[in-house]
Amino acid sequence: MGPGYFPLMLGVLLALLGAVITFKAMVVETEDGEKVGKWIWRPVGYIVAANIAFGVLLGGLPSLGVPAMGMVIAIYALALIAAKAGTEFKLKEVLILATILVAGSYVTFIMLLKLQIQVWPAFITG
């Protein structure tokens, strides 16, 4: 009953199930067996990228020497990149939206909930 006991059991089960599912998907013909639809990269890429940009700008990457830029810049970056995921992109609209989000987040997270989040870049606040 070591640390690997339960994971091993589960792993074996999952491997078996995976094999059966794969076999059924490849071999058995079903009426509604449609192909996996086209993978649409645009929303996936931009949403994930927006999220990663937000993290890098908010907290910085100490291992690579990237300084933290704070919440305000991070939110602008997130809104700009995330908005690209949609079918329509109007720069002016997105900037207004981002400004509203910055103001809203400042009030909610910094003023009301008093969370410890860096707001401005490190080199400004010192």
Next chain:
Amino acid sequence: MDLIANLSLGFGVAFTPINLLYALIGCLLGTLIGVLPGIGPVATIAMLLPATYALPPVSALIMLAGIYYGAQYGGSTTAILVNLPGESSSIVTCIDGYQMARQGRAGPALAAAGLGSFFAGCVGTLILAAFAPPLTELAFQFGPAEYFSLMILGLIGAVVLASGSLLKAIAMIILGLLMGLVGTDVNSGVARYSFNIPELTDGIGFVAVAMGVFGYGEIISNLALPEEHREVFTAKVQGLWPTKQDFKDMTPAVLRGTFLGSALGILPGGGALLASFAAYALEKKIKGKPGEVQFGKGNIRGVAGPESANNAGAQTSFIPLLTLGIPPNAVMALMVGAMTIHNVQPGPQVMSSNPELFWGLIASMWIGNAMLIVLNLPLIGIWIKLLTVPYRWLFPAIVLFCAIGVYTTNNSTFDIWLVAGFGFIGYAFNKLGMEPSPMMLGFILGPMMEENLRRALLLSRGDWSVFVTRGLSAGLLLAAGAMLVIVLLPSIRAKREEAFVED
């Protein structure tokens, strides 16, 4: 009467101004997000969970419960007015509700949904209050072997009663269980699946998983869909109150829906989704009066029944969570996580060690339902306005909430990378037709299941027969096995697929 004494204790806790305020905020936020199409209750709760970190446990749970009902109510509003289910349990509400809206009867449809839900919520709360103590007594007789078997039953039940491929659902559960095991093993201190990443030795945060798979996954899937032509019936919502005839038609449907929903909510894997589907099927089977509007053409029973059922189910699905500590569905799995964050170990001991929390939460459910009817019927105009906000403004805000929310969980950027990864995985699941809910359930149950398995085997000196020689445990396992067998029978299988087809 114990029940009265307990409930009055609960109402004493819930009626403090501060808790009333949190219940109100929860209901408001829940409705706000629930009204937005494509964001279900799981994503809503995950997104708003960080907002409750600073609160005391009772207030936090009251607020979360409010968010959950709010999301349910909001979902039906969207279903009726836009023909887009805000969450999966209002899929069937779309069918007749939207037709009613098209005929200019959106008001009565919304009122039927609201009043039906309120009634169901009241009954559900009473059932919860009445059944919790005896079930808790039963739970105290459970040893580790029984708990392990109960979890097996719960997990099997969750996939059997869900829609979609059974094999894939089981595979998702196991994947979830495995993910739940990431981190330091409590017994030996060995780090498992951590790949020398220090953050992973603490395990994967459930907030990151839920936000990524449900929140980002849903956004990405929505954006990937071609933009549909949506017709929002905003101007036509007048004459909110149903006619006398409407009341006559909907009352029996509400009663049936409530009864069915309450029963199904207690079952593992049941809850709101199954309840609404079953109630719609039942209403369709029952012959209406001559001259009644056909189903699918705007029959008020088709709105009142499922809506009452899903609210009753939402209510009673708290029973297994609060008495046994076992979440019956993904929403409740999140509630387990929320309780753990607030240092409350869910299980039978909550009621005795934390009666204020237990009964306060139950009382607040009723208050939340009452608030929601006030919020939803007179204020319907505000929610309708919200529906006209274009999605391209909404989704960046949702992405932001998820990102900030997950960051504040541990104040670490590592969780932000995790959400990004799970968002990607969530979309992949969606593409492959893998339901993420069973995974979430497995994820929460993983560590509990392992601990109970080990304890049971330790007590029996490694003898596996302990699971079948103890009566209760054997019974639970037998029930789980029977469920699997029944579902695999060809005739039932066809019925099961049929039950989840909408029309």
